[in-house]
Amino acid sequence: MKGAWAWMLAIPPLAIALLFFVGPLLHLFWVSLHTSSQSELYGAALTLQNYGAVLTDSFYLGIIRRTLGVAALILAISLLIGYPVAYFVALQPPRRRMIVLLLLLFPLMVSNVVRAYGWVAILGRRGVLNSGLRSFGLIDAPLDLLYSTEAVVIGLMTILLPYMVISIANTLSSLDPRYEEAAQALGAGPVRTFVHVTLPLSTPGVASGMLLVFLLSLSAYVTITLLGGPRSKLLVSMVYDSVTAFQWPRAAALAFILLALALVVTALILAVLRPRRVQGMGR
Amino acid sequence: MSEEPIDVRLERVRKTFGAVVAVDDVSIDIPRGSIFSLLGPSGCGKTTTLRLIAGFEQPDRGEVTIRANKVTAVPPYRRDFSMVFQSYALFPHLSVAENVAFGLRMRRVPRHERATAVREALDLVQLGAHADRYPRQLSGGQQQRVALARAIIVKPAVLLLDEPLGALDKMLREEMQVELRSLQQRLGITAVFVTHDQEEALTLSDQVAVMRNGAIEQMGPPREIYERPRNEFVAGFLGASNFLDGTVLARDHAGAIVETAAGRIPASAEAAVGSKVRIAVRPERVRVGPAGSEGLPARIRDIVYRGPITHLYMDSAAGSLLSYQQNAGAQAWQVGDEVRCAWDAQSGVAVVAERT
Numbered sequence: 183m184k185g186a187w188a189w190m191l192a193i194p195p196l197a198i199a200l201l202f203f204v205g206p207l208l209h210l211f212w213v214s215l216h217t218s219s220q221s222e223l224y225g226a227a228l229t230l231q232n233y234g235a236v237l238t239d240s241f242y243l244g245i246i247r248r249t250l251g252v253a254a255l256i257l258a259i260s261l262l263i264g265y266p267v268a269y270f271v272a273l274q275p276p277r278r279r280m281i282v283l284l285l286l287l288f289p290l291m292v293s294n295v296v297r298a299y300g301w302v303a304i305l306g307r308r309g310v311l312n313s314g315l316r317s318f319g320l321i322d323a324p325l326d327l328l329y330s331t332e333a334v335v336i337g338l339m340t341i342l343l344p345y346m347v348i349s350i351a352n353t354l355s356s357l358d359p360r361y362e363e364a365a366q367a368l369g370a371g372p373v374r375t376f377v378h379v380t381l382p383l384s385t386p387g388v389a390s391g392m393l394l395v396f397l398l399s400l401s402a403y404v405t406i407t408l409l410g411g412p413r414s415k416l417l418v419s420m421v422y423d424s425v426t427a428f429q430w431p432r433a434a435a436l437a438f439i440l441l442a443l444a445l446v447v448t449a450l451i452l453a454v455l456r457p458r459r460v461q462g463m464g465r
Numbered sequence: 466m467s468e469e470p471i472d473v474r475l476e477r478v479r480k481t482f483g484a485v486v487a488v489d490d491v492s493i494d495i496p497r498g499s500i501f502s503l504l505g506p507s508g509c510g511k512t513t514t515l516r517l518i519a520g521f522e523q524p525d526r527g528e529v530t531i532r533a534n535k536v537t538a539v540p541p542y543r544r545d546f547s548m549v550f551q552s553y554a555l556f557p558h559l560s561v562a563e564n565v566a567f568g569l570r571m572r573r574v575p576r577h578e579r580a581t582a583v584r585e586a587l588d589l590v591q592l593g594a595h596a597d598r599y600p601r602q603l604s605g606g607q608q609q610r611v612a613l614a615r616a617i618i619v620k621p622a623v624l625l626l627d628e629p630l631g632a633l634d635k636m637l638r639e640e641m642q643v644e645l646r647s648l649q650q651r652l653g654i655t656a657v658f659v660t661h662d663q664e665e666a667l668t669l670s671d672q673v674a675v676m677r678n679g680a681i682e683q684m685g686p687p688r689e690i691y692e693r694p695r696n697e698f699v700a701g702f703l704g705a706s707n708f709l710d711g712t713v714l715a716r717d718h719a720g721a722i723v724e725t726a727a728g729r730i731p732a733s734a735e736a737a738v739g740s741k742v743r744i745a746v747r748p749e750r751v752r753v754g755p756a757g758s759e760g761l762p763a764r765i766r767d768i769v770y771r772g773p774i775t776h777l778y779m780d781s782a783a784g785s786l787l788s789y790q791q792n793a794g795a796q797a798w799q800v801g802d803e804v805r806c807a808w809d810a811q812s813g814v815a816v817v818a819e820r821t
Contacts, residue, residue: 358554369542370542383556461557462599
């Protein structure tokens with residue numbers, strides 16, 4: 183009976199998801215399998231050309247590689263910076279932990295566009311950084327910081343780092359301190375306690391943090407456009423470009439390639455970290 | 466016993482948390498191969514005392530010694546002990562075998578030696594068939610035994626047990642008590658055991674320390690603690706006791722005669738004639754006879770049948786009395802019966818009364 187009730191409660195959201203998400207997605211996939219048309223949403227003939235063209239074109243492959251590269255770099259940096267910060271946050275007493283987490287969330291309360299223009303003002307040729315370095319006489323000509331992959335990474339990091347920190351800190355602060363004591367009682371010093379016990383037990387937080395950061399970095403658009411400029415486009419920019427060029431089937435195919443990348447990397451992260459092992463039921 | 470070397474020594478150890486004195490000037494010597502129990506109600510300081518031995522807490526003053534090494538300033542992972550936690554704290558991401566091997570891995574024991582030792586340890590707790598399982602796939606009792614195997618495999622100078630049987634049901638707990646005791650004796654392990662269960666402490670220990678408010682109220686072998694409680698708290702905490710107030714009237718070779726409001730009772734008080742005393746008598750020592758026989762007059766208020774024994778609740782002029790009667794034959798008593806209560810002089814123990 184309990185199961186029946188749960189299903190009844192789940193029906194409205196399921197219906198909405200089917201109607202507005204799964205349905206359109208299937209339609210989009212259908213669109214991606216057609217030739218493009220000047221007058222219609224998509225042409226009459228079925229084709230795999232949209233996928234074939236993207237996956238054989240060195241321009242597109244370069245962009246896929248750059249997209250994955252940027253995501254990997256952001257993942258690596260946010261993990262390296264985020265884990266120690268999360269560890270520090272988790273050590274705080276509950277009240278102070280709340281305050282620190284709110285401070286970490288503060289940048290997210292500023293609009294994406296405003297924040298991206300903030301970086302433009304800092305990194306631009308006449309920006310704060312360049313004029314500062316020049317007035318100190320450290321450089322003669324302004325550095326080209328803006329409109330680069332590095333600028334995109336910096337811009338995305340500031341948005342995505344809090345997700346990593348919060349999700350790891352939540353896992354760490356809910357860890358039973360007895361686990362670490364048990365390790366110490368068995369002769370493990372601080373480093374080995376961390377490597378053999380704390381780190382593996384924090385994998386659920388690490389995995390969810392990595393997934394959030396990775397998926398959000400794939401779908402971010404404003405930051406990438408404003409800080410990457412025309413030279414550092416990522417896959418998501420190409421979807422937009424194809425749409426504006428009325429290449430609807432091409433845009434649909436790119437969207438599915440993006441989705442496939444997301445699924446593959448998600449599977450990879452889960453396979454490597456095995457967050458379910460902390461449930462104590464084996465792999 | 467006394468010739469055995471001392472494995473754990475606490476010397477005048479004190480620990481405060483803010484304004485709360487958790488452990489107050491505690492001194493303990495634990496000889497090799499014995500089980501020492503810290504017994505008391507929650508908040509009495511028994512767990513803090515254990516954590517001081519482990520090094521998870523630092524004493525404000527006093528000295529902790531394990532096997533002749535002063536370890537007061539030594540971090541837990543360099544102390545020669547292992548521990549079984551109340552929650553077991555088995556590492557959920559490791560299999561049973563990996564959990565048990567953990568201590569040897571930290572001691573850099575080679576892989577093949579580790580495998581042999583793990584197999585032996587798991588056989589010892591009868592879990593050889595479960596080596597590849599994971600903690601949550603085991604029952605509570607099995608997890609308990611994995612925790613035990615993980616702790617004994619490193620052959621510690623002292624095994625610390627923090628209410629290790631607290632999470633088990635009554636039947637399993639009694640079974641594990643016997644198992645734990647025989648394992649400890651077979652391996653000759655020195656163990657410190659924290660419990661709030663007086664029966665468990667009496668069953669398992671060579672020595673018991675009854676604690677309250679951070680201090681040790683009484684320390685000694687189980688029989689002595691139970692039969693010669695020093696004060697009212699110890700007498701009341703370890704099983705039930707009848708308390709009777711009176712004045713020492715006379716003494717002879719058998720003990721003392723104490724005058725109470727209900728009449729004269731025998732006791733083993735050492736107090737001088739004329740002094741006020743409080744006498745504790747265990748309910749199983751109280752013999753109940755018919756009116757007119759020797760003893761303290763009382764009237765039966767309530768009869769509670771408990772299977773092997775029957776509890777007789779009685780009222781006397783000196784307060785209420787409780788007697789446990791073996792249900793060996795037919796029971797003659799009825800509620801309202803006038804009876805006489807008697808006991809041997811050595812069963813009436815003078816205790817220090819609670820300040821109220």
